[in-house]
Amino acid sequence: MAKRVSGVAGFWPDEYKLLDAAKKTYAAGYRQFDSLSPFPIHGMDDATGIKRSPIPWVTFFAGLTGASFGVWFTWWTSAVNYRLNVAGKPLGLLEALPGYIPIVFELTILFAALASVGAMFILNGLPKVDPPIIDPDITSHKFCLFIPETEDGYSAEKAENHLKSLGATEIKRVAEF
C-alpha cells in the first residue's frame, strides 16, 4: 500500500451528511479524498468517484480454474494415473463426467470463494500491521472525510476551510494516515 500521508479530516454525526459532504467535495475538484465510516454507505462510491470493484473477474476466472482442475483431476486420477475399474462404469472423459460433477462443482465454489477473498485482501492492502487510526470512534459512530496531502494544489488551510464550509462538526489535522 501507499506510504503514509498527512492531511485533514472532518467529522459528521451521520451518514447522510457525510454522503452530501463527499458529493460536494468531489464537485469542488478533490479526487484523492476518502470517506471513513462504521458501515458501508449507499452511493458513496459514486460520490467519491471510485470505480466498481474488479473482484467479480477474479471470481469468474478462479471458478473457471476450479472447474477445469476438477474435470481434469478426476479424469486423470481415475482413468490415467491409476486406472480403476469400479463396477464396470465407463472411464472416458465424457462418459464418466456426470459422476464427477459434484466434485467439479465443489471445487469451482471453493476456488472462486477463496480467490475472491484473497483478492479483497490484496486490493484493500490487508492485513495491515499497526494501521494509523484517525479517530477510534470511526469504527463505531463517527463519519469522517479525509483529504490527503496528495491532492492537487493541497494546502491544509484550504482543506480545513472547505470541510468547515460543509458543516463538519469537528476538524482534525492528521500527521500520518
Add this chain to the structure above:
Amino acid sequence: MIKRNILIEGDKTYKDISDDICQPLESFPGIKWFQLFGLAITVLLFYVCVLGYIAWTGMGTMGVNHPIGWGTDIVTFVFWIGIGHAGTLISAILFLFRQKWRTGIARAAEAMTVFAVMTAGIFPLMHTGRPWLAYWLLPYPNQRGPLWVNFRSPLLWDVFAVSTYATVSAVFWYVGMIPDLATVRDRAKTNLRRVIYGMFSMGWRGTNRNWSHYEMVYLILAGLSTPLVLSVHTIVSFDFAVATLPGWHTTIFPPYFVAGAIFSGFAMVVTLMVLVREGFPQIKSYITLDHFEVMNKIIMTTGLMVGYAYASEFFIAWYSGVHYEQFAFLNRATGPLAWSYWIMVSCNVLSPQIFWIKKFRRSIPVMFVVSIFVNIGMWFERFVITVTSLHRDFLPVNWSDFTFKFADWGVLIGSFGMFFTLFLLFLRVIPMVSMSEVKPCYEVGRKGGHHG
C-alpha cells in the same frame, strides 16, 4: 405501501448500538454463564472420553451390526450438518433477497453453522472405525500406486461437499466479522485487547475504498454460498439415494433433505436466540419478536414440506408396485421401530402447526418448546431414514434390531457439549450481532428515515 416494521427497538444512537453489542465482550461473565459453560465443557470432556473409548475399543461399542451398518454416527452427522444450513440460509440467501431482518441474527446463526459443521465432521471419521486413517479420504499422491480415492462414490462427494462447506462458511463468517472486530479493537481499554483484536481485524479502518471491495466480496460470497448450501445437503442425501436400497433410493431425497435441513436449522436458531435473549437482555432490541415470528413461519412452512415428503414417499411406494419398497415404508410406520417414526411425525409435522395462530407464533415459551420438539423430531427423521431402511434386509436371515448402547447415547449427548462450549465462547469473544450490518438498518420502519 405496506408499512415496514422497525428492526431495532428502542431509541438508540450508533454509539448505543456499539455499546449494547460489545457489552458481553467487555464485561466479566456472570455466574449463569459460568454455570452453563461449566456444564457444557463437562459434557464436552465426557464426549472426548466416549470418542476415545470408541476409537480405542472399536465400532463394536456402538449399536451398529449386520445389516444395520449405519447407526448413530451417521444419523447424528446428518443431524448436525442439517442444523448448519439455516445459518447459511440466513446469511447468504436472505442477503441476496435483500431481507434486512436477517442482519440481527446473521452473525449468531452463522456461528451456529460453523460450530454445527465442526461437530458434524467428527462423526463420519469415527464411523470409519479407524479415525487415525481419516486422511485416506483425501486425494494425495501416495506410495500405494498411487491409489486415488474413488471420485464416483457419493461418500467421497460428501467429503468434498462438507469440507468445502466448512471452509467457505468459516471464511464468510470471518470476512463478515472484520469490521466489527475493528470496532472492538478501537474500543479496547487495554493493550493486550488492542493487539489481539487488532490482529484479527487485520488493520481494518473503514475507508470507503475498502468498503467498496468488501461489499463486493460479501455479495459474491453470498452468491457462492447459496448454491453451495443447497448442494451440501443434496450430496448428503446422495449418500442414501444413490444406494439401491428400498427407503433410500428415491429421487425426492435432495429437496426433501434440504427442506428438512432448513427446518431443523431454524428450530436450532430459535432455541439458541431465545436463550441468548434471556442471557443478554439488551439483545432483545436487535432480535425482536418480529424476527421470531418470521422464523416460526419458516419453521411451519418447511415443516409442511417435510410432511409432504413423508406422505409422498408412501404414495410413491404404493404407486410403484414394488413389493420391497412397499414393505420398507409399511415397516417404518408399523414395524418394530414404529415408535421412532411416530415421534418424527408428531414432532415435525404436527407440533409446528401451532404456528398457524399468531399468538403462539409470538410466544417465547411456545416457540421454545416447539423448537426443541423439532430438534428431536429431526434427529429421529434421520434415524428413521437410516436405520429402519437397513434393519429389514431383503431376506429375513438378514434381519436384526437396533439397540442403543452406551456409546450411542454418549456421542449424541456429548456432541451437544462440544457445540455449546463453542457457542458459549463465541458469545463472549465475538460481537454476536453484526454491528456494521445492523447500524444502517436502524432507520428501517422509522419516521423521518432518509431512505423512507
